[in-house]
Amino acid sequence: MSRRANVRNFSVYSALNKAPWSWPVPEEAKQLKNPLHPTAPALKSAREVYVDKCAHCHGDTGKGDGRDASRYDPAPMDFSDAKRMRQATDGELFYKISEGKKPMPVFKNKLTEDQRWELVLLIRSFAQPVSPATNNTVK
Numbered sequence: 001m002s003r004r005a006n007v008r009n010f011s012v013y014s015a016l017n018k019a020p021w022s023w024p025v026p027e028e029a030k031q032l033k034n035p036l037h038p039t040a041p042a043l044k045s046a047r048e049v050y051v052d053k054c055a056h057c058h059g060d061t062g063k064g065d066g067r068d069a070s071r072y073d074p075a076p077m078d079f080s081d082a083k084r085m086r087q088a089t090d091g092e093l094f095y096k097i098s099e100g101k102k103p104m105p106v107f108k109n110k111l112t113e114d115q116r117w118e119l120v121l122l123i124r125s126f127a128q129p130v131s132p133a134t135n136n137t138v139k
């Protein structure tokens with residue numbers, strides 16, 4: 001494939017898929033439920049992975065403002081966008097972290113399943129600080 005064809009495909013693609021949430025995820029992947037709960041140790045271990053592997057794009061507090069973020073279009077997802085995060089299922093976030101999508105790397109071969117589910121908990125906490133009073137997923 002020539003470079004020019006790639007560029008043309010990309011622009012058609014980005015016109016149709018302007019919004020970052022138009023990243024297709026298989027229905028069965030969307031249905032997966034997070035087997036983990038947002039406990040302090042789970043969030044702490046996710047935080048360590050996040051700082052190392054995600055923050056340079058997604059930003060320290062998940063706002064999509066990491067030091068490399070301006071290089072990318074679409075920009076890295078802003079995890080503090082509560083409206084957007086409410087629309088995403090756990091399975092969808094897990095799938096995206098696992099599979100990646102250029103420029104975002106594939107993580108299924110770098111992180112264990114538990115680590116990826118912990119990251120789902122962490123990135124949700126950016127939009128909605130985990131509080132036992134309001135978070136009905138905590139049992």
Ligand code: HEC
Pocket residue numbers: 019020021023049050053054055056057058068072073074075076077088093094096097101102103104105107119123
């Ligand atoms: C090289 C920069 C980069 C790195 C590193 C990176 N991401 Fe991303 N990420 C992106 C970009 C860019 C997008 C938006 C992609 C798109 O929509 O086309 C994205 C999208 C996502 C999404 C999808 C959001 C949605 O609702 O569609 C999730 C979830 C995510 N990233 C999680 C992570 C996690 C967790 C890590 C670390 C393990 C990580 N990312 C590392 C750049 C990055």
